[in-house]
Amino acid sequence: MSVKTIAIGNDHGGTELKFEILKRLENSGYTVINKGTDTTDAVDYPDMAKLVCDEVNSGNADCGILICGTGIGIGISANKIKGIRAAMCSDCFSAKMARVHNNANVITFGARTIGPELAWSIVESYLSAEFEGGRHEKRVEKIMALENL
Secondary structure, rough: OOOOOEEEEEHHHHHHHHHHHHHHHHOOOOOEOOOOOOOOOOOOOOHHHHHHHHHHHHHOOOOEEEEEEEOOOHHHHHHOOOOOOEEEOOHHHHHHHHHOOOOOOOEEEEOOOHHHHHEEEEEEHHHHOOOOOHHHHHHHHHHHHHHOO
8 A cells, every 4th residue: 555645643752753753744746634732731631642543543544643741641542442453663673663563544643752863764764665464364353353352
């Protein structure tokens, strides 16, 4: 799947990094749907996760990026939403594998745990990868079946 449109969201802890990533995405030719807060006033990360995941699930966005202080809470929240496979990534290899093996449709990371250059490298690694399918397809189907338990 070639990514053209990306939904991005954040809580107050991820505002500054969100703007950095958003700007780089737009400069790289992506259409970006900004669903996060644009201020540092406190908001609840589950609400921001839902906004981005709704864009992904509806097909308005090809994938999503979520940013909070650590990437953990917003990622846990995203994975509670049916249809979402969110992967918290703090390195480029994990970001690539999240796509190649797990067909993750959302990535998360923490603004307080990684800097803007690493965050951008993670985003590039994720976006440049493609799902391999094959033996991984069965595993992704099993992941998705867990939603119905």
